Amino acid sequence: MHKCLIRWCKTWFVASAVVLLSSCSADLSDYRASTPKFDLFEYFHGDITAWGMVQDYTEQQTRRFEVQIRGEVNGNTLTxxxxxxxxxxxxxxxxxxxxxxPDGRYLGTADDIIGTAVGEEMGNALRWRYDFLLKTDEHELQVHFDDWMYRQDEKHVFNISKxxxxxxxxxxxTLFFTKEQ
Structure with a gap:
């Protein structure tokens, strides 16, 4: 009986710690007063170069890449x-x-995005969430991306995606964007 109670207490402690730690995350409103203001359409209009890497769950780098981006704004649409x-x-x-x-949020689609991406910005931050079809050599796996972009200045944005x-x-x-002038 005593061993059973100790095991139950350990299990309860670990489960409580996991729930507590997983509920701790940044909130977009934390960036309300941060500048410069993130304006998705303004920043991504024109030519941008980005560099990035993918890390697995052990934090080992698995891929490196460069992205050439061309943004075009037409009214309330950014391509x-x-x-x-x-x-x-x-x-x-x-x-x-x-x-x-109209409420200030962004909705986005792309061929490998499942459903619709949803984005919100506040202060210098933009949070962008979506489901993605991740293709590996052996499988296709539906995963969730939680992107946090931070406007550093007129030319630079940092992006971390879980x-x-x-x-x-x-x-x-992890991505680093540089806007061409």
Missing amino acids: LHEDFRYHDGETATRVWIITRQ ITKWGVTLGQV
Whole structure:
């Protein structure tokens, strides 16, 4: 009976710690007063170069890449043409169609995005969430991306994306954007 109670207490403690730690995350309103103001359409209109890497759940770098981006704004629609070049020679293209909603949120679609991406900005931050069809050599896996973009200045944006499946972190993507003048 005593061992059973100790095991139950340990299990309860671990489960409580996991719930507590997983509920701790940044809130977009934390960036309300941060500057410069993030304006998705203004920043991504024109030519941008980005560099990034993918890390797995052990934080080991698994891929490196460069992206050439061309953004075109037409009213409440931003079209992003993204051309990826990976360190292993692979190339890929993604075209985002992003619309600004009357409530200030953004909705976006692309061929490898499942459903609709939703974005919100406040202060110098933009949070962008969507489901993605991740293709590996052996499988296709539906994962969730939680992107946080931070406007550093007129030319630079940092992006950290958590990749999860059923709430478990599978990896992370880190990007650095530079806007051409």
